[in-house]
Amino acid sequence: xxxxxxxxxxxxxxxxxxxxxxxxxxxxxxxxxxxxxxxxxxxxxxxxxxxxxxxxxxxxxxxxxxxxxxxxxxxxxxxxxxxxxxxxxxxxxxxxxxxxxxxxxxxxxxxxxxxxxxxxxxxxxxxxxxxxxxxxxxxxxxxxxxxxxxxxxxxxxxxxxxxxxxxxxxxxxxxxxxxxxxxxxxxxxxxxxxxxxxxxxxxxxxxx
Amino acid sequence: xxxxxxxxxxxxxxxxxxxxxxxxxxxxxxxxxxxxxxxxxxxxxxxxxxxxxxxxxxxxxxxxxxxxxxxxxxxxxxxxxxxxxxxxxxxxxxxxxxxxxxxxxxxxxxxxxxxxxxxxxxxxxxxxxxxxxxxxxxxxxxxxxxxxxxxxxxxxxxxxxxxxxxxxxxxxxxxxxxxxxxxxxxxxxxxxxxxxxxxxxxxxxxxxxxxxxxxxx
Numbered sequence: 001x002x003x004x005x006x007x008x009x010x011x012x013x014x015x016x017x018x019x020x021x022x023x024x025x026x027x028x029x030x031x032x033x034x035x036x037x038x039x040x041x042x043x044x045x046x047x048x049x050x051x052x053x054x055x056x057x058x059x060x061x062x063x064x065x066x067x068x069x070x071x072x073x074x075x076x077x078x079x080x081x082x083x084x085x086x087x088x089x090x091x092x093x094x095x096x097x098x099x100x101x102x103x104x105x106x107x108x109x110x111x112x113x114x115x116x117x118x119x120x121x122x123x124x125x126x127x128x129x130x131x132x133x134x135x136x137x138x139x140x141x142x143x144x145x146x147x148x149x150x151x152x153x154x155x156x157x158x159x160x161x162x163x164x165x166x167x168x169x170x171x172x173x174x175x176x177x178x179x180x181x182x183x184x185x186x187x188x189x190x191x192x193x194x195x196x197x198x199x200x201x202x203x204x205x206x207x208x
Numbered sequence: 209x210x211x212x213x214x215x216x217x218x219x220x221x222x223x224x225x226x227x228x229x230x231x232x233x234x235x236x237x238x239x240x241x242x243x244x245x246x247x248x249x250x251x252x253x254x255x256x257x258x259x260x261x262x263x264x265x266x267x268x269x270x271x272x273x274x275x276x277x278x279x280x281x282x283x284x285x286x287x288x289x290x291x292x293x294x295x296x297x298x299x300x301x302x303x304x305x306x307x308x309x310x311x312x313x314x315x316x317x318x319x320x321x322x323x324x325x326x327x328x329x330x331x332x333x334x335x336x337x338x339x340x341x342x343x344x345x346x347x348x349x350x351x352x353x354x355x356x357x358x359x360x361x362x363x364x365x366x367x368x369x370x371x372x373x374x375x376x377x378x379x380x381x382x383x384x385x386x387x388x389x390x391x392x393x394x395x396x397x398x399x400x401x402x403x404x405x406x407x408x409x410x411x412x413x414x415x416x417x418x419x420x421x422x423x424x425x
Contacts, residue, residue, distance in 0.1 A: 060296075063292075064292055064293065064294055064295060064296070064297075065290055065291070065292025065293060065294040066294040066296070068258075068260060068288070068290055068292070068294070069288070069294050069308075069311075070311075071260065072258060072259070072260070072283050072288055073283060073311060073312070074283040074284050074312075207260050207261075208260065208261045208262075
């Protein structure tokens with residue numbers, strides 16, 4: 001189902017890396033400070049780069065009329081949304097996780113907390129894609145849709161951000177980060193159950 | 209026998225009543241031609257038939273049972289060709305068609321795909337990325353999907369737009385063959401009207417009152 005130009009996901013990954021690399025340059029090369037802010041920086045950068053690619057999720061299909069055909073497909077629209085979200089995650093979320101070890105070194109992160117970061121990203125980035133799909137479906141047909149999209153979905157990303165960062169911070173402090181990871185897992189399951197329904201409903205609205 | 213009909217359909221877009229109390233009925237082997245000036249609601253009626261928009265009042269009936277909007281079972285019976293061509297620029301001509309037939313789980317039938325591309329003489333272009341196609345060629349690629357579908361009911365919205373004379377004739381032949389096979393067609397068109405087609409003039413059902421008046425009654 002993923003029919004997209006490869007350049008899209010490269011742009012997202014490069015954006016992610018550049019944002020993260022800007023921080024040591026801006027804050028200064030103090031290893032302690034970098035270690036402290038590392039998880040926050042990586043998470044915020046991941047959030048922003050997920051945003052960057054989000055508005056493309058349904059927009060191309062909407063513009064060229066494919067969306068009408070997808071809505072008219074005998075398969076439930078919810079499954080189609082889920083497939084598109086999976087494709088989005090594979091092309092943007094997964095590459096972010098793959099480059100994140102490099103960035104963890106840039107930010108002087110401990111090995112142990114790095115592993116926790118990877119787990120949070122694995123649980124968190126699909127959640128971002130799922131939540132983002134609602135926003136992407138809602139903005140179809142709107143003018144200045146990119147800005148509108150960030151206003152709609154960035155607030156919804158906050159819980160993921162909070163628990164993602166605090167899981168890593170817990171492990172930096174030497175405390176178990178299990179509770180945060182469980183909550184992240186819960187958010188992921190909840191959003192994978194509810195978001196396709198919400199997105200499909202707003203796609204039908206967009207078609208009318 | 210397949211019968212597709214609509215009863216006392218009323219549709220509003222924004223504040224405007226597009227048509228009220230519209231009835232139609234198409235039987236096996238029949239073609240319904242929708243006519244009317246631009247903006248009179250031909251496309252709206254076709255989109256309504258396809259379940260893309262829901263009517264304010266009235267219902268659609270397929271073989272005696274009412275069509276529930278968004279009902280999945282009904283989707284396999286029809287094929288809708290809209291104004292937009294639903295073609296992915298990044299994919300080649302052949303991949304576009306294959307993706308479509310996979311999506312409708314029609315299978316990878318090699319000879320069928322070849323025949324479909326051949327019908328609209330797109331075989332030579334089959335490995336070309338779709339972004340290089342002209343408007344007419346895109347339309348032809350869109351229409352090749354008709355050759356791969358098993359749908360009984362074809363809903364065509366100005367299918368002959370931007371087609372050259374030759375391709376229009378190919379389309380006419382396709383329509384005739386579908387008609388002979390007992391298919392049902394609903395077409396909005398300005399040009400292809402063949403003898404024996406049912407004609408529905410949308411302006412007969414237009415209502416000059418706007419939505420607010422309708423509410424006041």
